[in-house]
Ligand SMILES: Cc1cc2nc3c(=O)[nH]c(=O)nc-3n(C[C@H](O)[C@H](O)[C@H](O)COP(=O)(O)OP(=O)(O)OC[C@H]3O[C@@H](n4cnc5c(N)ncnc54)[C@H](O)[C@@H]3O)c2cc1C
């Protein structure tokens with residue numbers, strides 16, 4: 655039964671791997687059948703996944719933003735960048751493998767009125783929740799700014815372009831689009847829009863810069879954070895980041911976020 659907030663109770667479900675597609679030498683797009691998660695997920699929420707169907711190692715689950723859902727077949731998509739042991743194990747799973755999964759977890763992106771214009775600022779695999787957002791939500795105008803190290807790493811850029819009115823890429827090495835940081839593109843993008851809302855997900859320096867640009871222009875901004883997670887459900891305090899306002903006040907990425915109003919974050923303390 656859903657609780658008073660309309661969310662389903664948090665319980666383990668079996669997520670069965672349906673497809674695995676390598677998008678680059680280090681990025682995999684995984685589709686899991688998990689109808690409860692697909693039904694209740696909103697953009698910005700994540701799943702907390704065991705990375706192996708057998709044994710207890712590694713013990714800790716790994717969190718991944720939901721990159722999209724398909725209600726017709728009850729599937730969720732996850733975009734995984736392989737950077738360590740757990741993500742490498744996900745890349746070796748056999749189709750049909752069933753992983754214990756908690757989700758959908760956390761606070762997703764807010765409801766933004768459809769008549770407003772949005773700018774999506776994505777860095778690396780931060781594109782995952784923003785692609786879900788762009789697919790699921792209608793807006794007067796959707797402009798996407800998407801940056802990565804190199805052209806090959808701009809995975810799913812074609813899908814993002816299809817769901818947005820405009821996509822401006824940026825690469826660190828200049829192989830596609832703007833040669834430099836994706837946040838360099840933000841001021842000009844904002845100049846073209848009327849009362850926009852900015853939604854961002856990516857490395858912390860990228861989000862800090864995005865928040866700074868928005869603050870200077872009094873533009874509403876929401877950021878989706880990554881952090882080390884333990885329990886993933888708000889109990890262990892392993893994921894806290896500094897909150898704005900009083901010193902020594904913290905928010906939990908897994909439960910109070912991962913999406914926060916940029917004004918809620920203690921950016922100075924985080925630095
Ligand atoms: C809410 C949330 C959503 C996320 N969404 C995605 C997603 O959509 N796609 C994706 O690929 N990843 C995502 N991540 C990050 C992902 O969870 C980690 O990359 C993953 O847990 C690493 O597991 P591993 O066992 O491969 O790495 P480990 O072996 O545990 O670590 C390998 C290296 O990666 C670094 N690392 C591990 N986890 C993190 C982290 N959370 N932040 C920064 N550095 C880290 C470590 O410092 C280490 O150097 C998300 C994290 C959070 C909290």
Ligand code: FES
Nearest residue numbers: 884886890891908
């Ligand atoms: S990971 Fe345990 S409280 Fe957030």
